[in-house]
Amino acid sequence: MKFGCQRLIKTMTLICLLYAYAVECKKIDVIVPPLWSNILPVLNVVKELKKYSHSATFVLSTAMDKKIRMEGISVQSVIAKSFDNISMDIVTQVVAEKLNRSKSFPFYQILERASKHCHNFMTDDELFQLLSSEKFAYAIVANAPGILCYEILAYKLSLPFVFIGAHYDSLLNRIPFNPATTPVLWSGFTDKMTFAQRVLNSLFYIIQLIKPTMPSFENLVSKYVPEKPLISNSELKNSFILQIIDGDFLIDYPLLTSPNVIMCGGLGTRSAKPLTSWLETFVKKSIEGIVIVSFGSIIKSCPEQMLNTFLLAFQKTKRLSFIFQYGDDKKEIGNTLLLPWLPQNDLLGHVKTKLFITHCGKSSVFEALYHGIPMIGFPIVHDQGANAAIIEDKGYGISMDILNFSADELVKTIENVASNKTFKNNINAASEIFHSRPQTPSQRAAYWIDLVIRYGKQHFRPSSIDMPWYSYYMIDIYLFITVGLVLGFYCFKLFLNLCSLICHRKKNVKGKQD
Template sequence: MMRYLLQCLLLLGHYGLYESRRIVIVPVPNVSHTSYLTNVARALVDLGHEAWVCMPAYVADQPVFNITGVHVIRYSSNEINTVDSYMKYVRDAYWKDENVDIQRMIDILFEHIEHMITDRDLENAIRAIQPDLMIIDNPPTMRMIAVLAYKLGIPFAFVGSMYDPIGYRVPFTPATLPSALFPYTEVMSFFQRSVSFGVYAIMILFEIFSYTDAVSRFAPEKPYLPIRELTSRAEIVLIESDPILDYPKVSLPNVKLIGGTSVSYAMPLQEPFKSFVDQAELGVVVVAFGSYIVDIPQKVSDKLIAAFKRLPLNVVWRVNMVSPDPDKILTSSWIPQNDLLGHHKVKVLVTHCGQSSQYEALFHGVPMLCMPIFMDQPYNAERTRSKGFGLTLDLKSSTTDEIFSNVMELYTNPQYKTHIRTASKLFKINYKLPKEQAAFWLDHVLQHGGDYMRSLGQTMPGYQFYSLDVLAFCLLIISLLSICCFYVIKTCISRLTVLISFISCAVLTQKHR
């Protein structure tokens, strides 16, 4: 019996349930990113750890998170809602058919990161917790938060949807890795491969989304490291990607593809959603364009309503408006999207193609009508279409007839349901619940560290990793050989010219004799 108890204790210790650790999580300060990282926090709590999630006041005050067992660190960042402002700016530019000012976008994001890193209250709150690990959301600008972890002497990890082989020092080829900036598939034309190559070349040569000297700016007391060399020292990097919804990607032992952490098994619906869905005889269409697209211009909402009224299906629509037909269209500024998609009566999801929405639809096997709006959404929509999980339309330019016919095609054509349900089965076999996979690997590095999984290429200077010094040496040798050959050829030609002249003179002299 004693031996059995000892084995149980050792097993509990191995999985993190025996030795509790303290973890601070820093998401992008908006609802969607905070939501999926809160899922990871709860999974860590289930393993016996203590987890704190950092939220600005404007996010923490929204009652949409399940924070059971999770602590919240509220911070103000000077009460400047910069990320929210940025998202609204990009959204409004879409509605107005205006090009997004990339420099303005970068400036807005940099402003927020600087506020976070220099927020003394936030720094002191984290310092007081004395965390064993800091988990940082991984969009490019957010990686500068690693400077705060470095300053406080806290090991850190990255969790998020951004796959950046350059930042993580993963060897790759741009010929098979389309950039999420463009709606390309992995099968690219010569032009698309050229664009992909150009994008990655720029990212290698220039630090666009971070200050290269972020350490000296924000932690001058610490030994200097370029930002890329600092971020490549993460204990582990967990990417919300997989070859089922996305395309195959190469990785290293400390770069794990885990699928989408927003997914979970569906909970029973609450009112008013339960009665509405239960009473739908033929089924339900769920319509949601994300937390920033709940106020829709009337011209667009009118054609959507006209299409929805023609459907034999009922509609649950996340939108900030009163339903024009409450018996057929249920409107709400918030919906339990994951729980709805898990209900057997939900047949189609009309979506903006946010990462979390797509993973929830994949997990529950619901075909998608993709209507992308901005950022990575066109890329997400194209991969969905190319894999047979749905169709794609433009939200602004599509007509009522097109919206109606596309929803009906997804509802009546069984190939879409077959494709996505086959993919859903594969996903569950391979990834089960990704938030639990994330918690497992984070617990693993807490117990054992991540050094043994780190490639040497993740710690060497960039010029060595990309063999730029070797290439420079080869170019030097080639240049010297070329110069030598040039002078040899030039000398030979010169001497041959003299010899030809001498022979010509000799021949002429002989003729005169």
């Protein structure tokens, strides 16, 4: 009898555990742009989420699915034909025009391309049917400031979604923002602004307040999800349950955040792997060390004059060797190795790496921080100017103008940053802080995602997000005070007029009596 009771208790315990597992295990849909810089951080987060028994399926392009599997990464995926049509030529055009000193900026072309991509994605019925059949419980969605795209599919699938992205938007989170001390997104200012910069920063902030949601100014829910309850673009954007920011005060400035915003800077960072034998051979030939030169995967070429300036500066710096991501073929010119692709993270983690010459993309800056490598920044477009300003302000390196530099200036800067211990000490200290934390960025992100899955958003979401815009910006309060003051002034004026009238009558009466 006792044995039977023990067996029954064990069976019931097992059933309870299985039930708890079924409740806790959630299927998550991941919808981010099919670009390696966007995919890698989420891959690391998903790897950690598996430890909480959650599974994730990525929406990928055919090319990105192939690339991930070639990297030896096991991933569940759904192929979206609408992703196969994404073209990066407009970004390449922006970069090319910048490098060729063009003053034009193809804003309308970018907006048109974004609108076309979002339209193709949001009308991909085949993808919608595939995702519907998977019975997802949650979604992880890329957050692009001001642009509404992937959130539409999450809403269409009735999925609560977690935002993930590199940029923090105080307007989205309805957090008080002081433009006198905090630079506006992509402004390129530091937290030590001059009077003129504070004026410009305040104007930029006001412009961001009134900016519409792109890529279309119309209501996107009514257009693409007419069968669902109608909500505004801003309401849909603000309906996230949690926001993971791939940012850190080590390469940014202190920010006010709400409990549903988690700073997890460095999601894409990882340990370095050993180099291939032929690349290791080139590295060992260097006298004092190597310099990594990379301007991102989009920049495959630059004007010939600019290339010659770089190569001339490298040849003049004889005691260092350079590995430069450029062109379509492998070439070795003196102390410089040109490669169409290079293992950037593995090279930055090599013991002989002394310096990183970069375009200051957020992922590249985090990799340099992770490995403690000083930088020379050549920002080109987007947030790169702001990142370069922070690198220089925090003493991690020096920023240069890619359109206005000479070979001698670059040689001098290389020797300064590579040999000056101040830059190395500054970024080493920041790197030690980064590594000293009890959780890695991906572990921290996974912990909070699991937390909001288990307990919901009500404990983390501030009420300010759900307030009407006129209430949050206190328009109704200001209007009430203004009306009150006007009425008070008007009543006071009437009172004075009445007093004046009474006094006037008394004088008239007294005059008649006299």
